Amino acid sequence: MGAAGRVRRWVARGVALLLGCLLVLAFPAPALWWLAWVGLAPLVVLFARAGSYREAGWRSCLASAGFFLTFFHWVLPQVGLLALAVAVVAAVVWVPFGLLTYQLLREPSPGRVALAGVVLPSVWVSVEVVRSWERLGGPWGILGLTQWQVPPVLDVAALGGMWLLSAVLVAVNVGLAAAALPGVSRAVRFSGAGLAVVVAASALGYGLLRADPAMTGTIRVAGVQAGVIHDPGQRFARHVELTRTVRGRGQDVVVWGQSSMAFDPARRPDTVTLLRETAAAVGSDVLVNVDARGTDGRIRKTAQQYGAGGLVGTYEKRRLVPFGEYVPLRSLLGGLLRDTGIADEDRAPGVEPSILRVGAVRLGPLISYESVFPDLRRELVRRGADVTVVQGSLTSFHGTWAHPVQASAEAIRAVESGRSAVLVELDGTSAAFDARGRRLAWLPPDARGIFVVEVPIHEGSTPYVRWGDWVPATAFVITVATLVLLGSRALLRIRPR
Structure with missing residues (x-):
């Protein structure tokens, strides 16, 4: 790669970092809720046009780091040396999403766009669920939470919780990104725009038609x-x-x-x-x-x-706050974090x-x-x-x-x-x-x-109370099935020397 190519690569990485930071503005206090509907689409385009899995990984790492370090800027001064570990974890959170975006949309077709509209929201929700584990800090920064001020869309949470809200937002962004990808056919653009319109209209329609609870x-x-x-x-x-x-x-x-x-x-x-x-x-x-x-x-x-x-x-x-009310592996980490804002003694959790x-x-x-x-x-x-x-x-x-x-x-x-x-x-x-x-x-x-x-x-x-976390369960099944399918296809392409 020549000097010009390296410059373009680092510019794209810088843009990914910046876009990750800007997406945080969809959350309070800025509360630019509409940004969640379009702010992820430029990142999807960057991942799809990365040119290699390695570059897609780099771009997703930087976008993820920008998002999480900006979102959690208020907690970093409290954790001292633990901030380095937070930064490392933050950088890898979106890597699965970035790699699968490149896999599905690097050579887009209407069928691949439709598949991406199912798979990528599932991957996103799966990652959100994993990082929402109570010992990792809980479900902060979940994309669906940005819609708390939008009543028709907010009602989708009664059907599938904040996870379904996140899936809707990601699907719309994937559709918009597919419609905006440079050099693609008209059929691909129509497929992307159609995906975005159908998903957004379905979410709004559900909210508008839903009756008030008694x-x-x-x-x-x-x-x-x-x-x-x-x-x-x-x-x-x-x-x-x-x-x-x-x-x-x-x-x-x-x-x-x-x-x-x-x-x-x-x-x-x-x-x-x-x-x-x-x-x-x-x-x-x-x-x-x-x-x-x-x-x-x-x-x-x-x-x-x-x-x-x-x-x-x-x-x-x-459920106690990790490091705020108890310290995981205190015997190992307690000495390193002695002068920070961590709990000096573990609280006892309740049971029922x-x-x-x-x-x-x-x-x-x-x-x-x-x-x-x-x-x-x-x-x-x-x-x-x-x-x-x-x-x-x-x-x-x-x-x-x-x-x-x-x-x-x-x-x-x-x-x-x-x-x-x-x-x-x-x-x-x-x-x-x-x-x-x-x-x-x-x-x-x-x-x-x-x-x-x-x-x-x-x-x-509500359906969410009756059915529970059916959205994360479905997302995990789709994500695992996709990984198995892609892994099988890769193995079939291997030929003995």
């Missing part, structure tokens, strides 16, 4: 967003003070954010008495959140519901989900990090939850994109589960959405005080 009543939820108060005693006192101001506002329950109590009430009878008196004074139960060492010596994060008569119900956080009752209403509680996992909502709905409530806190990432990203994901969770969702942050963006993803409340990170929201109670079950 509503059986409402529950008034008061959220307390007190902000960062480092002294445990002052933090608790401030929450009590704010809670008492809701008297007379007709709320059914008051919800505090994650870690609103840094000590175990069971060890302080005076605290339990004050919580009982507060519940009696405001005329409703209070849902607090305890981040403290229990009687067994282990630290747990626990939602505790107090009424005028005392403790009513509890829930222990089951819980349903908390507020009068006749059944609340499904989750705690912070757990809010991003759709399977936990499905489990709560199957157990009878009428509304899901998340107690959150993002104090380590104040002022970053992490706040609106977590809050906006509640819209997706609400549509997936068919239940209204309420998120109350100690410090972050508190929000509430009904079962169609319509915003009921939005309290920015710098806001302090009380908000009260009338939350609809819905009945019925």
Whole structure:
């Protein structure tokens, strides 16, 4: 390859890196949701025109690194030396997608375009599911989450979760890329444009035709967003003070954010008495959140519901934040990460989900990090939850994109589960959405005080709750079948010397 060829190659790699960074703008806080419909198409063209598998791998690596390092820029300062490992993992995430794009679209035909419209979204979703494993940080940066503000499209989540939203977006981008590929036939262009139009129209049509879920009543939820108060005693006192101001506002329950109590009430009878008196004074139960060492010596994060008569119900956080609440392979990594923001002691996970009752209403509680996992909502709905409530806190990432990203994901969770969702942050963006993803409340990170929201109670079950993760299962089958088929064809082409 001559000098000019090398220059063109590195320019293409730089463009791939830049396009990966720009795709992040589809997520909050920029929230340019429309970019998710077209922003991947230029990358598909770059991968398809790479000229070799090696170059397709390079371009996909750089695009992936650009996307993930830009998306997670807010967490990198917290992880110290672990940032290098994050960068390496980020760089390889999109490689399967890039290689198969080159395989399918380097010599496109209408049949190959149709095949790419099935295979590439499946590969993309398979990769998203694998990297969403709780020990890898959970499902952050999932492409489908960008559509939380687009009601007709958002309804697709009720059918197949955020995974189906991602598949729709990738299929449309693949179609647009095929239509824009240089030097292809008119038939290929028509095939690509047709793929994009049919998939987009199907998603919009489903949303427009879907009926509102039946509503059986409402529950008034008061959220307390007190902000960062480092002294445990002052933090608790401030929450009590704010809670008492809701008297007379007709709320059914008051919800505090994650870690609103840094000590175990069971060890302080005076605290339990004050919580009982507060519940009696405001005329409703209070849902607090305890981040403290229990009687067994282990630290747990626990939602505790107090009424005028005392403790009513509890829930222990089951999915813990890797490195934030526990350290995988602590004996190996603990010394390397001692001066970073990692947990100095592993929290103990809970075991079972819980349903908390507020009068006749059944609340499904989750705690912070757990809010991003759709399977936990499905489990709560199957157990009878009428509304899901998340107690959150993002104090380590104040002022970053992490706040609106977590809050906006509640819209997706609400549509997936068919239940209204309420998120109350100690410090972050508190929000509430009904079962169609319509915003009921939005309290920015710098806001302090009380908000009260009338939350609809819905009945019925979405296809996603009934059928579960059928989209990832289908995507895995298609991806594996494609790899087996391509591997078999490669072996058949091998000839003995």
